[in-house]
Amino acid sequence: MAIGRQQLAFIKELYGVRLKLGWHGYLRRDPSALLHLEPGRQDPYPLYEQVRARGRVSTTPLGNLITVDHEVCNQVLRSRDFVAAEDNNDDHQLSLLDMNPPDHTRLRRLVAPDFTAKRVTRFTPQIEQVLAQLIKKVPRDRPFDLVSEVAAPLPIAVITELLGIPDANAEEFAHHGQEFGSALGGIQSLSHARRLAATRKRLAEIFTEVFELRRREPSDDVIGRIVAEDSPVRPDELVPLCTLLLIAGFETTVNLIGNTVLALLSNPDQWQLLTDDPDLADKAIEEGLRYDSPVQRTGRLATTDTELAGRPVKAGEWILTAIGGANRDPRVFTEPDRFDIGRDNADDHLSFSGGIHYCLGAALARLEAGIALRTIATEFPDLQLAGDRRRRPGSLIRGMQYFPVQAPKLRQTVIV
Template sequence: MSNQQLTYSPFDPEVMADPYPVYRELRAHAPVYWSSQANCWVLSRYDDVCVALADPATHSSASGIFPTPPGVDMTDLFLPMLIMSDPPRHTQLRHLVSKAFTPRRITELEPHIHSIVDDLLDQVPVAGPWDFVSRFAGPLPAIVIADMLGVPRKDRDQFRNWSTTLIQSNPTRGEFGPGLDAAAALYEYFSAFLTERRAHPRDDLMTALVQAEVDGEQLTDDELLGFCLLLLVAGHETTTNLLSNSAVILAQHPDTRRQLADNPDLIPAAVEELLRYDSPVQGLARTLTQQVDLHGQPMKAGDTVLLLFGSANRDDHAITDADHFDINRRPERQVAFGRGIHFCLGASLARLEARVALQALLARHRDWDVDLDSAVRLHSGPIRGYASLPVH
């Protein structure tokens, strides 16, 4: 099959429903593919994605990390974010905010996460259908992030609504207005919150960020607000979609589900395989700072390149029998959280939340079915998950 016969867009609903067949075709026949619908080059092979992630000087994040259709410019819509910055500022900011995600801090969160998970599961019906996203996978990371920031519990539902609206906005269907409104509301909320923490410091992440210094200077308000938005959306939606995708995969593999229920010690390795097999973030974009020639195809400076993590994680040349779900494989090569300087800052927290959530879920419910006919998928480009997932 030639490049001309392939059609790929991260915004295509059919691709969102099951992207893996077209990924297979891209890897085999068009490893450097121009998507006119997304206005970007697409890299689908494991080695090519990893090389690009390891070269931030050539593959810049400063102009945005999501592909956009022709005529849609999102560059100036959001305040500065760590994930959309390059060295040296990225190095300074990451060093600062990484202090909130040290192994000790993450370990200290585990009892609190257990308590949240148990409370949520206490509220779902033992029999009958319930929505896995709205009742469990969505609230869990939203509560954890809100508590880390020091947000009052009375505001949790509003946080969840803002984050969901933002991540589900789709610029290809003229639906980005609600997302911008949600972002504006979040900025306004956090702005007042920052002012309050300056006047009344507390032992929380928000106060630590307000008081922190980089080379003798405090973060600007725009940097603080951008980080808050990033933490809420990235830290929330990644875990929500990891858990939702996991519920579907384990329902489709009941023998593995029973194996995990009988052997909880296997769950950490299973989380890595779940991340690889159906990655919550299927890809992120970069902008080339100079021409790159790959597989005989020149890509010029200024072009956008979409790095398909989801395809890389299914590349048989890097991962044996990659389309097969196997919790016993070695997980080191998966790239669901990216690589290099932009490796997901909250990866350890997402892994902890997933491990605790799956262990508690399997302890209470060894079997469940998912109603995929009634499920509603997210339609937000390379973000893969569910807006609604009925389970029995």
């Protein structure tokens, strides 16, 4: 099959970036390049400290800016002088995430009411019920994978219910989510690009069926409103918007549960505090968000000449806001590398970003993860790490793909 000009340009761009990152990362040990490579996937935190030592804002080998400074990150994310996408970008595959006002405002206004803290509490009974079912199925005499058995199926069940996707196949969605999530940090190879295209196509098919159903049988839920006759959503915006809501709805929450349980089991005194008082679960989740954020970075484009921490920034420059590094800023968090569920200001983290792109699902994620952690601590007080874990691909979304744990003394009763 002949390669077209567009494909060739894509291949050159893809491998050009990978080569540059490899050169500057592995050969020149540049920490901002290593963040995108295997060392960044395994443990980005020492790299953030090397970036911090270079100043509050520094330049990456690819010619962009980077900051791990909490105040600067916060300023960039909230400032009108920075946007999430170039204005001539009409692709919007990531929907809200790569849209600017006024289009961003038009879509966000439509979906936001379904995600307020008040609205999402209606899912509490369902979350408890799904967890009870999942925990009943967990093997009692051998290690089990916390990710595939508990942390992943829960948010998939909740977001597919919220979006009204009938007969959702959790395993299939988990697979699509991984493909999509790993691509957020950049396409790794041509086969990766092909797998992503297949995932996109399959999700588009699933959503097109749901849209048809909702047009036949109108409903007052998110998708019902998105496809209603008077909906402000344009036809080409429908699938990307729903794909974002779906994938963001579980790809991050699964990692929040996994990362927080890992931090707790790696710090037995903190796990003990939680099992003694499972009502500390919400505080533990907040510290989990700070300590090991499921989303490690995002970026913004300067729309005007400005300055950050005394450094001039030119219109058209990109700045990488390293949320994971900002969450360990010693100017904001005392002993930032310590996991401490009693920390007073843990919720000053930037894990849900800030400004107009502040995570739409923050309340839902907190609700799900809080209930999950409370239930795990109550049902498995003797939970232990049980063997080698595997991290998920990519370094932008941080979490475990395979996380074996064991609960030697299981309680006999399961909450319903």
